[in-house]
Amino acid sequence: MRSVTITVDRSALRHNLAQVRAMAPDCQIFAIIKADAYGHGAVACAKALSTSDGLGVVVPGEAIALRTAGIQMPILVIQGPRTATDITICAQYDCQVGIHAWHQLDLLEQHATTLTRDLSVWIKLDTGMGRLGFFPEDLPRVQQRLNALTTVNVIGCMTHFSCADEPDNTHTSQQIARFNQTVPTPAKTRSLANSAAVIGWPEARVGWVRPGIMLYGSNPLASSHPLALKPVMHVTAPLIAVRDLKAGDTVGYGNTWRCTQAQRIGVVAIGYGDGYPRHIAAETPVMVGDQRCRILGRVSMDSLVIDVSQLAVEPRIGDAVTLWGPGLSVDEVASCAGTISYELLCQIRF
Structure with missing residues (x-):
């Protein structure tokens, strides 16, 4: 068993x-718990989020795991079915599905008559993400084909934003306008807003919002739209050695850190084998107690080295070192790694 505690x-x-x-009081909420709730544990998070109006996952297997655990809330499978079996399973487990491609429509037409209960569908439109979705001009033909299926219930239309975390980028406004031109109000239920749009684009707060990363305490618009979010994940690992080095001594692979003076170091039992990023910048902060320390040298597979010279309290073997959590945001650590909080949260493990 590894030494990391999450x-x-x-x-x-x-x-x-x-x-x-509070930000979207007139909306219903799909709490997004895909990718094992961004690494936080999907079933436990689903239970904690029981006051949301529904849950969002990506693939049918994630939805089945929730249903098997006794979760009865509405569940949206965002990427929808890939096979005929997926269609049957989603209907059987009472899941809503996203439909974004012609081959999914073909599958539905081929297998809709075999369903023993209705399947609820969201039509996904590509308004400028360039990833998944029908082009807006295809919506009438998609609706016509779906409406012809007696076991399929079309709930509404959804889209996804590519630049909502950039408040000065007009592309989001263009996507919203394109969606509004395509989907008349109130003819269809709508779903536009991800976390960044919930925070920074009030005009996207309609119908069902789909917050993900902000639920876990990370704000994709922190610099322009500060919020009182709380960190959900606290990652710690134990101090397993404390050593005194002299000027000229080096630390870690490649000797990338050289002591310019006598220095006390601590070795922490976490590395890239646990999902902590190897490429993170030297001098990235960690915390021992309520004090910040800096990483020295390269991260190894099973350990990393920190500077404990300035600690007010003598460090002891077994002391818990915080990699991120209260007092040290995952967003700050992600910035030091040249990545985003989503990646760190999803890849850390114990």
Whole structure:
């Protein structure tokens, strides 16, 4: 068993959901818990998020795991079915599905008559993400084909934003306008807003919003739209050695850190084998107690080295070192790694 400890604060999760509710009081909420709830544990997070109006996942297997665990809330499978079996399973487990491509329509037409219960569908439109979705001009033909299927119930239309985390980028406004021109109000239920759009684009707060990363305490618009979000994940690992080095000594692979003076170091039992990024910048902060320390040299597979010279309290073997959590945001650490919080949260493991 590895030495990393990951603690998930469910009260913080509920607090962040309340922030979404306050920002979008007239909307229903699909709480997005794909990718094992961004690494936080899908079933536990689903239970903590029971006051949301539904849950969002990506593939049918994620939805089945929730249903098997007794989760009865509406579940949206965003990428929808890939096979005929997926169609049957989603209907059987009472899941809503996204339909974004012609081959999915073909599958539905081929197998809709075999369903023993209706399948609820969202039509996904590509308004400028350039990833998944029908082009807006194809919507009438898509609706016509779906409406012909007696076991398929079309709930509404959805889209996804490519630049909502860039408040000065006009592309999001163009996507919203394109969606509004295509989907008349109130003819269809709508779903546009991800976390960044919930925070920064009030005109996208309609119908069903789909917050993801903000539920876990990360704000994709922190510099321009500060929020009182709470960190949900706290990652710690133990201090396993404390050593005194002299001027000229080097630390780690490649001797990339050289002591310019006598220095006390600590070795922490976490590395890239645990999902902590190898390429993170030297001098990235960690915390020992309530004090910040810096990483020295390269991250190894099973360990990393920190500077404990300035600690007010003598470090002890077994002390918990915080990699991110209260007092040290995952967004700050992600910036030091040249990535985004989503990646760190999803790849860390114990």
